[in-house]
Every structure is written in C-alpha cells, then in structure tokens.
Amino acid sequence: MHSPNSWLQLALFVAALVAVTKPLGLYLVRVLDATARTWLDPVVRPVERLTYRLCGIDPLLEQGWASYTMSMLTFSLVGMLLTYFVLRFQDHLPLNPQGLPGLAPHLAFNTAASFTTNTNWQSYAGESTMSYFSQMVALTIHNFTSAAVGIAIAAALVRGVARQSARTIGNFWTDTVRVTYYLLVPFCLVFAVVLVSQGVIQNFKPYTVAKTYEPYTIQVPKTDSAGKPVMAADGKTPVLVDQSVDTQTIVQGPVASQVAIKMLGTNGGGYTNANAAHPFENPTPLSNFLQVLSIFAIPSALTYYLGRMVMNQRHGWAVWGAMFAMFAVGLGVCWRAEQRGNPIHQSLGISAADGNMEGKEVRFGIFNSALFATVTTDASCGAVNAMHDSFTPIGGLVPLFNMQTGEVIFGGVGAGLYGMLIFVVLAVFIAGLMVGRTPEYLGKKIEAYDVKLVMLVLMALAATVLVFTAWASISAWGQAGLNNAGPHGFSEILYAYSSAVANNGSAFAGLTAAPADGNPHWDVTLAFAMLVGRFLMIVPILALAGNLAGKKLIPASAGTFRTEGPTFVVLLIGTVVLVGALTFLPALAMGPVVEHYLMTSGTLF
Amino acid sequence: MKPLLDNLRASVLLTLVFAVLLCGVYPAAVWAAGRALFPWRSDGSLLVDKDGTVRGSALLAQNFSSDRDFQPRPSAAGSGYDATASGGTNLGPTSDKLANGVHAKDAAGKDVSDPNNFDGVKDLVRAYRTQNGLGASDPVPADAVTRSGSGLDPHISIQNALLQAPRVARARSVPLETVRAKIAAATDGRSLGFLGEPGVNVLLLNRALDKIASR
Structure with missing residues (x-):
C-alpha cells in the first residue's frame, strides 16, 4: 500500500531539502569566514568577541594542519574527561532529583567516548540512568561541540582543496566558536520552541506520578529485608510476589533543548531510551518531519558550501547528486520491505496490508519509519523513531549498509562532507588510472601521499568493524549481550560495530552492551571503535587538507577528468558502493541476507 | 611546550564558556519560551482531574x-x-x-x-x-x-x-x-x-x- 499520501510526503521532503540547501550553504560561507558579517552580528558578535578574550584566542591567526589537529585533539580530550568525571560522580552533583547513582567506569568511558565522537551510542537507558545535570552538561555540551568540530574539520578540508600554495587551513577555535554561535545555537533555539509547541517537554520538574485508571498486577521477585532476592527451595528460581501497579511515573526534564541539537547536530542521543519513538521526544508527524529534515539540512548545505568555496558550484551539486541518489535507492528498498511486512506474522493473522508494525508508532506509520531509518543512518545521526532491530531483514539491511558506506550519504554534520571527499579523491585516482593520466582534483595533482592517507582511513574503518565483529561473534561476552538468535543475532553484533565506527549511534537495540553482571567488554570495545572511527579519520583528513593546500593549481586541459556531471556522479557512487559492498558483502550475506530467505521459508529461531 | 599549554588553556576555558552558554543559558531560554507560549505541553501534556489528581x-x-x-x-x-x-x-x-x-x-x-x-x-x-x-x-x-x-x-x-x-x-x-x-x-x-x-x-x-x- 504505497499510498499517494506517502508519495506526497516524500515529495515535500525532497522539495524542502533542496530548498534549504542553497540559502543555508550561503550562510555557512559567512559563518566559516571569521571576517564576514551575518544578520546575527548585532547580537552574537559581542558574545563571540568576549569568548575569544576570555579564552585567549586570536581569531584571525591561521593554523597549519598540524597545529589545527593539536588544538582539535586537545579540545576533544578535555571535553571527554569532563563528561567522564561528571558521569562518574553525578550523585555528588546538583540537579539529580531522582537520586540516581554515579556510573560504572566502563559505562562512563563508553558514554564519554560516544558523545565526544558525535556517535551518541547509548549503552545506558536515559530516563533511569542520567541525572538532569548529566543530561544537560555532560551530554548536551558534546551535542554542540562534536557537531561544531565536525563542521570545522570539513571547512578545513575544503579550504585545503580551495587554496593553493598555502601553509594554513584556518583557525580551529574560530571555526568551532562561530559554528556554535552563529549556526547551531540560533537554529536550535527556534527549533526547540517549535518542538515544544508539538508536545515535546521542557521543564526541570521531578518525575510526575500519575494515578492510572486501571490498576493491574505484575509479578516481581520477592526480596528480603536486605534487598536480596529470595530463592525458592531449589535455590535457583526466585520467589515471585504479586505487586499491584496503580501509578505511572512520567519522565520529565529538559527534553526539547536536547532533541533540537541531537537532530541538527546529527548526534542522535535521545533523552529517553526509546529516543525519537518516545511521544515526549517526537509527539506528532509534524515534529517528525521537521526532525528528519533537520538531520539532512546542514550536511546538504555543506555540499553547496563546497561548490561555492572551490568556485565550482556544479561540483558541489554533483556531490549532492551522488548522495541523493544513494539515499533515494536506500529509502525505496527499506520502504518496500517494511510495507510488505513479515510473512511469518501474516500467516499468524496480521493484516498483510498494514506492513511490519513491530517496533513502530501508529502516528508515523510505515513510510515515516522507513524514511527516518534511512535518513538517520545515511547521516550519522542515529536517533530512531522505530526499532531497527524489529525491521524485516531487508528493511534492516539498508541502515546497516548506509553506515558501512562510511556515512557519506549526506553523512554527519561535516563528517559527511569530509568522508565523501575521501571517496572523491579515490574516485579521481581510479579515473586517472583508467585513462592513464596523473589524477587531478579541481586542479590539484593527487599523488601517492594523498592516496595513502585516503586508504589509511578506509582500511582502518573497515578493519575495525570486521575484526571486532568477528571477536564478539565467537566470544561468550559477545553472545551474552544478544536479544535474538540465529542470523539476526549476528546482525546485532555487526550493526553495533558498524554503528560505532561510523559514529552513528543507532542500534539493533536488543543488544545489551552494559550487562547486569558488569562485564565491560562491549562497552570498552565499542568505545574504542568509536574513537577509531572519529579520530583515525579526522587526523589523516587534516593531513590531507594540509598537503592539498600546499599544492599549486594546474590549469585544466582536455585530458582533465571533470568532477561534475553525470559521469563523475556515477563514478563516485560506484566507488562508494564498491568499497562498501566488497568489504562488507560477506558479513551482510551471513546476517540480513540469509535471514531474509529464512524468513521467507518460515524458519524461526 | 608553549603551544601545548596554550591549547590546553583555550580548551579548558572554552569548555567552561560553552558549558555556561549551551548547558545553562540555552536550555533555560527554551524553558522560558516554552513556559510562556505552551505551558501545558512543556509540562508533559498532563491530564488532571478536577480534584487535582x-x-x-x-x-x-x-x-x-x-x-x-x-x-x-x-x-x-x-x-x-x-x-x-x-x-x-x-x-x-x-x-x-x-x-x-x-x-x-x-x-x-x-x-x-x-x-x-x-x-x-x-x-x-x-x-x-x-x-x-x-x-x-x-x-x-x-x-x-x-x-x-x-x-x-x-x-x-x-x-x-x-x-x-x-x-x-x-x-x-x-x-x-x-x-x-x-x-x-x-x-x-x-x-x-x-x-x-x-x-x-x-x-x-x-x-x-x-x-x-x-x-
């Protein structure tokens, strides 16, 4: 039932995405130029100047790539340490009306790495783990800074491409501050208030206890006076007692301010465990539409920024076109698979026309769930409005594959563009090999050093995903975290590491990364994968930016491979898909692909 | 050593400035606006009986x-x-x-x-x-x-x-x-x-x- 209504929503989404790309891209040009003026100057400029003065930053000082990298790494490390210690000691800090305890070391490390790297993988359950202070300070600060740093890196790389015979690629501090003050904060302020109008909560009250209409009885393990579970005579099974539930404890807190930046900054870390599926985070189809659009807005605009900065707008649109084509195919596949639903459940009596509704919300339906899943994994957002773990095998393969492309289909804010430029360099290199000429990218010769950096990034990312997946698959600690058996269990593992390395943060959420017995393997390996995925990507990219900036421009000739037009778009898509597919195809075959055929034949695990 | 110390100082100070603005002023501003414009929604769209329950x-x-x-x-x-x-x-x-x-x-x-x-x-x-x-x-x-x-x-x-x-x-x-x-x-x-x-x-x-x- 691909209803006309769904097509109308798709058309509106595409139109809105195209419409924001140019104006937001032009605005980015001004934001990322320390001397340019914007319409926010009267309000923001004084705050910006004061910030520089307080922090001892010279905003016009240009940095070389090594200096830029050092500043970025120091800033990230300080932020990560702050988060780690706030989480560890949240019970001694203010704004903890629920009296939640401090986090275990591995969980705090995992979460600090997760938010520093713009991943927002959540090993914890938001509403029952984090105090308001932790949510507001330890986590929210990274939603802004990790996004701002990503955009700064992308700008540095674009400058490297655009400049010639230059030694510098910009100023890290200025980029980060300006992106935060001129782009993220003002947009989030407006966005958050719009979200409140739809029903997203924003308050500082303790949780509300409601008296429900119909009390019901649940069975809970009986505990003795010391709080230990009482065991039956066999010593193994806990004794159960009936407990009447006549209240519902309703989560409260500053949700809207966090949701706005988690979407716009492609962070994705929800306030609640259910993330954007929770009615308090995403109450209406309109809030859902705005959230999906806000994920893609900045990454899409950055392609326009690229075109403008290298003075070749057609190149910017060519990159956009390659991203859009891959997005559209992914959406089509996911949407169709979810709409067709699960034949096993249909044989049990579920209406076939309704599609696969397990883990989905009625107000979003099939189309908006498939759209959100595709967008959130194309971009490295990772927020979810439906549970990917319960998608059909092919519907779940799309998010998995999207992440394995390296998050370059629009991608994270900044990360999508610099990730895609890695593939652009690789594509022109391949094209150069095919026609037997020295590869060039926008008038810059691409040489052995550049290609080595590119391959370092691609191989480090792929190897991290596959090695950790293999390790977890054959280890007791790895299998202990699974919620599903058979190939779907393997998909849960593959999804976790793909998500961590891609800095996405969505999950086949049945996986328990923080088990009750405190085994730290999942938390620590995932944290390591996230750090590799972020910093082993950024550092070579900044080196590439520095190297490209120093090169001379050579004039285009008849033999120059043009980085615009359909030929380039096809070559770029081919490079992304082949590198992604060839590396991960065997793993995907063992997970979702085989599960699809087993589902069709009615096999259960 | 000097560049390292400069970076460290700027990192710590900028983190503090951001903490105040992004974690204090920003959510408070959203809270104030939400309270003024949509008080029922910002408090969780609660259904309350006549007696206040x-x-x-x-x-x-x-x-x-x-x-x-x-x-x-x-x-x-x-x-x-x-x-x-x-x-x-x-x-x-x-x-x-x-x-x-x-x-x-x-x-x-x-x-x-x-x-x-x-x-x-x-x-x-x-x-x-x-x-x-x-x-x-x-x-x-x-x-x-x-x-x-x-x-x-x-x-x-x-x-x-x-x-x-x-x-x-x-x-x-x-x-x-x-x-x-x-x-x-x-x-x-x-x-x-x-x-x-x-x-x-x-x-x-x-x-x-x-x-x-x-x-």
Whole structure:
C-alpha cells in the first residue's frame, strides 16, 4: 500500500531539502569566514568577541594542519574527561532529583567516548540512568561541540582543496566558536520552541506520578529485608510476589533543548531510551518531519558550501547528486520491505496490508519509519523513531549498509562532507588510472601521499568493524549481550560495530552492551571503535587538507577528468558502493541476507 | 611546550564558556519560551482531574484491559506501559519468541506464571479475535498485536478502534453510534492534512467515554 499520501510526503521532503540547501550553504560561507558579517552580528558578535578574550584566542591567526589537529585533539580530550568525571560522580552533583547513582567506569568511558565522537551510542537507558545535570552538561555540551568540530574539520578540508600554495587551513577555535554561535545555537533555539509547541517537554520538574485508571498486577521477585532476592527451595528460581501497579511515573526534564541539537547536530542521543519513538521526544508527524529534515539540512548545505568555496558550484551539486541518489535507492528498498511486512506474522493473522508494525508508532506509520531509518543512518545521526532491530531483514539491511558506506550519504554534520571527499579523491585516482593520466582534483595533482592517507582511513574503518565483529561473534561476552538468535543475532553484533565506527549511534537495540553482571567488554570495545572511527579519520583528513593546500593549481586541459556531471556522479557512487559492498558483502550475506530467505521459508529461531 | 599549554588553556576555558552558554543559558531560554507560549505541553501534556489528581499524559499510553475500555497497543516498556523504561521488544523478524511467545509450563504441561512469560503475535492475535468477536481467520490490524517502539504509543489505528467499538458499546450499554462519534473526536488526523498517519488516542477516548457513563 504505497499510498499517494506517502508519495506526497516524500515529495515535500525532497522539495524542502533542496530548498534549504542553497540559502543555508550561503550562510555557512559567512559563518566559516571569521571576517564576514551575518544578520546575527548585532547580537552574537559581542558574545563571540568576549569568548575569544576570555579564552585567549586570536581569531584571525591561521593554523597549519598540524597545529589545527593539536588544538582539535586537545579540545576533544578535555571535553571527554569532563563528561567522564561528571558521569562518574553525578550523585555528588546538583540537579539529580531522582537520586540516581554515579556510573560504572566502563559505562562512563563508553558514554564519554560516544558523545565526544558525535556517535551518541547509548549503552545506558536515559530516563533511569542520567541525572538532569548529566543530561544537560555532560551530554548536551558534546551535542554542540562534536557537531561544531565536525563542521570545522570539513571547512578545513575544503579550504585545503580551495587554496593553493598555502601553509594554513584556518583557525580551529574560530571555526568551532562561530559554528556554535552563529549556526547551531540560533537554529536550535527556534527549533526547540517549535518542538515544544508539538508536545515535546521542557521543564526541570521531578518525575510526575500519575494515578492510572486501571490498576493491574505484575509479578516481581520477592526480596528480603536486605534487598536480596529470595530463592525458592531449589535455590535457583526466585520467589515471585504479586505487586499491584496503580501509578505511572512520567519522565520529565529538559527534553526539547536536547532533541533540537541531537537532530541538527546529527548526534542522535535521545533523552529517553526509546529516543525519537518516545511521544515526549517526537509527539506528532509534524515534529517528525521537521526532525528528519533537520538531520539532512546542514550536511546538504555543506555540499553547496563546497561548490561555492572551490568556485565550482556544479561540483558541489554533483556531490549532492551522488548522495541523493544513494539515499533515494536506500529509502525505496527499506520502504518496500517494511510495507510488505513479515510473512511469518501474516500467516499468524496480521493484516498483510498494514506492513511490519513491530517496533513502530501508529502516528508515523510505515513510510515515516522507513524514511527516518534511512535518513538517520545515511547521516550519522542515529536517533530512531522505530526499532531497527524489529525491521524485516531487508528493511534492516539498508541502515546497516548506509553506515558501512562510511556515512557519506549526506553523512554527519561535516563528517559527511569530509568522508565523501575521501571517496572523491579515490574516485579521481581510479579515473586517472583508467585513462592513464596523473589524477587531478579541481586542479590539484593527487599523488601517492594523498592516496595513502585516503586508504589509511578506509582500511582502518573497515578493519575495525570486521575484526571486532568477528571477536564478539565467537566470544561468550559477545553472545551474552544478544536479544535474538540465529542470523539476526549476528546482525546485532555487526550493526553495533558498524554503528560505532561510523559514529552513528543507532542500534539493533536488543543488544545489551552494559550487562547486569558488569562485564565491560562491549562497552570498552565499542568505545574504542568509536574513537577509531572519529579520530583515525579526522587526523589523516587534516593531513590531507594540509598537503592539498600546499599544492599549486594546474590549469585544466582536455585530458582533465571533470568532477561534475553525470559521469563523475556515477563514478563516485560506484566507488562508494564498491568499497562498501566488497568489504562488507560477506558479513551482510551471513546476517540480513540469509535471514531474509529464512524468513521467507518460515524458519524461526 | 608553549603551544601545548596554550591549547590546553583555550580548551579548558572554552569548555567552561560553552558549558555556561549551551548547558545553562540555552536550555533555560527554551524553558522560558516554552513556559510562556505552551505551558501545558512543556509540562508533559498532563491530564488532571478536577480534584487535582494527575491521571496520566495525553501523549503516553497506559494499561487498559477491561471490555469496557478501548485497549492500547501491547507494550514492551518495562513490565508494560512503564514511562520510565520506554522501548520496544527489539525482537527480529525470525524470532520464535516474538511469533509464538514464551510460556512456562509445570510438570503436567499446564501454563504457570513466570516473569519470563511473553505473549507472541500468535497469542495476541488469538486474544484479540476472542475479545472482539472476530472469526478465526479474520485479519487483525497490525498495530493491535505488535508492540510499538516506545511501548508508550498513545494511538491505535482507526480500523483497530472500530473493531473494538461494538464490544465497548455493549459493555458500557451505550449506543454504538455514540462510541463511534467519540472515536472520531479522539482521532488525531495527519499533521497539516497529509503528514504521518491518523491515530485514535486511547486514553483520551476512554476518558471521554467515562464522562458519558461513569464507571
């Protein structure tokens, strides 16, 4: 039932995405130029100047790539340490009306790495783990800074491409501050208030206890006076007692301010465990539409920024076109698979026309769930409005594959563009090999050093995903975290590491990364994968930016491979898909692909 | 050493400045604006009785199982509709547990209560057909027998509500047309007329029914 209504929503989404790309891209040009003026100057400029003065930053000082990298790494490390210690000691800090305890070391490390790297993988359950202070300070600060740093890196790389015979690629501090003050904060302020109008909560009250209409009885393990579970005579099974539930404890807190930046900054870390599926985070189809659009807005605009900065707008649109084509195919596949639903459940009596509704919300339906899943994994957002773990095998393969492309289909804010430029360099290199000429990218010769950096990034990312997946698959600690058996269990593992390395943060959420017995393997390996995925990507990219900036421009000739037009778009898509597919195809075959055929034949695990 | 120290100083100071602005001023500004413009929504869309008792949130499902009430979608949030433990089953398409459920049995093969018991799609379909008088092969609306992503989905599909309507009307001794009118009134349509899918808000619907025939 691909209803006309769904097509109308798709058309509106595409139109809105195209419409924001140019104006937001032009605005980015001004934001990322320390001397340019914007319409926010009267309000923001004084705050910006004061910030520089307080922090001892010279905003016009240009940095070389090594200096830029050092500043970025120091800033990230300080932020990560702050988060780690706030989480560890949240019970001694203010704004903890629920009296939640401090986090275990591995969980705090995992979460600090997760938010520093713009991943927002959540090993914890938001509403029952984090105090308001932790949510507001330890986590929210990274939603802004990790996004701002990503955009700064992308700008540095674009400058490297655009400049010639230059030694510098910009100023890290200025980029980060300006992106935060001129782009993220003002947009989030407006966005958050719009979200409140739809029903997203924003308050500082303790949780509300409601008296429900119909009390019901649940069975809970009986505990003795010391709080230990009482065991039956066999010593193994806990004794159960009936407990009447006549209240519902309703989560409260500053949700809207966090949701706005988690979407716009492609962070994705929800306030609640259910993330954007929770009615308090995403109450209406309109809030859902705005959230999906806000994920893609900045990454899409950055392609326009690229075109403008290298003075070749057609190149910017060519990159956009390659991203859009891959997005559209992914959406089509996911949407169709979810709409067709699960034949096993249909044989049990579920209406076939309704599609696969397990883990989905009625107000979003099939189309908006498939759209959100595709967008959130194309971009490295990772927020979810439906549970990917319960998608059909092919519907779940799309998010998995999207992440394995390296998050370059629009991608994270900044990360999508610099990730895609890695593939652009690789594509022109391949094209150069095919026609037997020295590869060039926008008038810059691409040489052995550049290609080595590119391959370092691609191989480090792929190897991290596959090695950790293999390790977890054959280890007791790895299998202990699974919620599903058979190939779907393997998909849960593959999804976790793909998500961590891609800095996405969505999950086949049945996986328990923080088990009750405190085994730290999942938390620590995932944290390591996230750090590799972020910093082993950024550092070579900044080196590439520095190297490209120093090169001379050579004039285009008849033999120059043009980085615009359909030929380039096809070559770029081919490079992304082949590198992604060839590396991960065997793993995907063992997970979702085989599960699809087993589902069709009615096999259960 | 100097560049390193400069970087460290700038990092620490900038982190502090950001902490104040982004973690203090920004959420407070959103809070103030939300409070001024949309006070009911920013506090959680709470439904409050005349005597001041909070009965729930218009946005969150809660448990209803009697024949008199419309029933929400099954929930995997905690032990069911637990608003501090939102989440879905996260069971995959080939999960035996999801399809057939888990039912502990005693030595004689009879069902016994157990915290790990779980109703699969098969059990939920059977229960739905029985409770609403459907035939053994009538298709059941998907939303009625699947758990939502949040476990707190306040809505059911219109089709699901219409199938439950005769049962509720009978149990409450209210004309079917009245119940149908209440369903229409409790339906949240598509945003702007075409975004998303329409859904019937179960909690608001049951509240509205209580007002015409007190329980």
